[in-house]
Amino acid sequence: MGGVRIVAAPLPKGISGEIRPDPESPGNFLIKVNKHDSARRQRFTVAHELAHYLLHQDQIGGGIEDDVLYRSKLSDAREAQANRLAADLLxxxxxxxxxxxxxxxxxxxxxxxxxxxxxxxxxxxxxxxxxxx
Missing domain, CATH: 1.10.10 (Arc Repressor Mutant, subunit A)
Incomplete structure (x- = not known):
């Protein structure tokens, strides 16, 4: 399991966060959190993306974007798992x-x-x- 780098960055409207392979560090992952979101929302988004890293690393592929309702290309069950772990962590x-x-x-x-x-x-x-x- 590689490492994770977390950055606040401008993301498209309606996107709270994303996780993808880190282009600057092969074998590691990059979490981007929308810098325009509130600090409280950013905290949950980071925890949610970390949950994807811990639970669904084999499904990240080229990346996962989560919208403001924490929906992505993953199944609803996977998103619910990420929400649950994020909530439990925080x-x-x-x-x-x-x-x-x-x-x-x-x-x-x-x-x-x-x-x-x-x-x-x-x-x-x-x-x-x-x-x-």
């Missing part, structure tokens, strides 16, 4: 459960935002983590 079960216990005094509609702030992720990412559609 928001581990044990810590999320500890913060949920601390948030019990909040209104239900405020808990997602509270947890997203604590883990420095978007509310959309926290909803993925919590299994909320």
């Amino acid at each position: 928001m581990p079960d044990k810590l999320v459960n500890e913060w949920i216990d601390k948030a019990r005094a909040l209104q239900v509609e405020d808990i997602v935002g509270f947890l997203a702030d604590k883990f420095n992720v978007s509310e959309a990412a926290m909803k993925i983590r919590l299994g909320i559609k």
